[in-house]
Amino acid sequence: MLKRTNEQWISDLRASGELHEVAIKDLRDIVVSGLPAALSGWISPNSPQFEGLAEEVAQETILKVLSHLDTFEGRSQFTTWVYKIAVRMALTELRRSRWKDVSLESLVETEEGPASPQLMADSSVDPEVQTMQSDMIVRIQMMMKEELSERQMMAMKLIAIHRMPMEEAARRLGSERNALYKLMHDARLRLKHRLAREGLDLGEIFAVFESR
Amino acid sequence: MDMPPAMAKQMLNAVQQTEEVEYSCDDVYRLMDEYVELVRRGEDTSKLMPLVEHHLKMCGDCREEVEALLRMMDSDPQR
Ligand SMILES: [Zn+2]
Numbered sequence: 001m002l003k004r005t006n007e008q009w010i011s012d013l014r015a016s017g018e019l020h021e022v023a024i025k026d027l028r029d030i031v032v033s034g035l036p037a038a039l040s041g042w043i044s045p046n047s048p049q050f051e052g053l054a055e056e057v058a059q060e061t062i063l064k065v066l067s068h069l070d071t072f073e074g075r076s077q078f079t080t081w082v083y084k085i086a087v088r089m090a091l092t093e094l095r096r097s098r099w100k101d102v103s104l105e106s107l108v109e110t111e112e113g114p115a116s117p118q119l120m121a122d123s124s125v126d127p128e129v130q131t132m133q134s135d136m137i138v139r140i141q142m143m144m145k146e147e148l149s150e151r152q153m154m155a156m157k158l159i160a161i162h163r164m165p166m167e168e169a170a171r172r173l174g175s176e177r178n179a180l181y182k183l184m185h186d187a188r189l190r191l192k193h194r195l196a197r198e199g200l201d202l203g204e205i206f207a208v209f210e211s212r
Numbered sequence: 213m214d215m216p217p218a219m220a221k222q223m224l225n226a227v228q229q230t231e232e233v234e235y236s237c238d239d240v241y242r243l244m245d246e247y248v249e250l251v252r253r254g255e256d257t258s259k260l261m262p263l264v265e266h267h268l269k270m271c272g273d274c275r276e277e278v279e280a281l282l283r284m285m286d287s288d289p290q291r
Contacts, residue, residue, distance in 0.1 A: 037287030076245035
């Protein structure tokens with residue numbers, strides 16, 4: 001394949017006729033040939049779904065590249081920018097299919113009821129330390145309930161407990177990933193400020209959990 | 213809503229690392245191509261892009277994308 005500079009990529013993709021066709025074909029090839037490595041640990045290239053996924057990602061990537069050519073600022077290699085677009089497409093698709101059979105209801109239903117603070121306290125430690133630990137948990141739980149919105153609690157639950165990707169959690173909550181990150185950041189900040197107001201030092205809290 | 217204790221602990225870890233100003237996923241996405249090239253050149257990204265670096269600690273989605281991107285670049289015979 002012809003090795004192009006950033007400028008050549010842009011001008012070939014903007015050209016018409018054969019230059020354009022060849023550039024599109026090359027673009028498709030580099031995406032398709034890079035995907036097995038990119039998606040290693042996600043999906044095997046031998047899996048029956050792989051080819052379809054690769055083809056779809058390549059198509060979508062090309063469309064996005066062409067429609068966003070103006071936004072490429074040339075601060076990286078053009079192909080790195082293309083890879084970035086392809087990776088986002090591919091992982092979005094894989095996250096969705098990985099979680100497609102999991103309903104929000106099932107996540108909420110399978111949860112054990114109100115967890116007792118004793119569960120978190122380490123039972124192998126001194127009873128007095130155990131009491132300290134469960135008192136601390138109660139205090140933290142109280143703060144979270146007071147500081148965070150239902151939505152923040154829900155998002156946190158999906159992401160922290162169920163290990164749901166942010167993108168997927170956002171989709172389920174009718175939001176989008178960037179907004180959800182901001183919502184979570186706000187939640188973390190609220191708790192940080194609350195802990196500070198209460199004069200609670202995180203180092204001390206962790207020390208309580210680590211003492212024997 | 214009930215809150216399992218495991219969440220409280222995990223939350224505290226995240227709270228401990230929380231900064232007043234953080235990049236969002238969109239901010240990081242804009243810089244991600246530049247970021248991975250710095251990583252591959254062995255540059256000190258914690259100095260050059262501290263906010264991106266911090267976001268990657270907090271956000272599993274962006275971290276996964278950076279990892280995939282680095283693998284993709286490593287497999288590129290033209291690099
Ligand atoms: Zn992110």
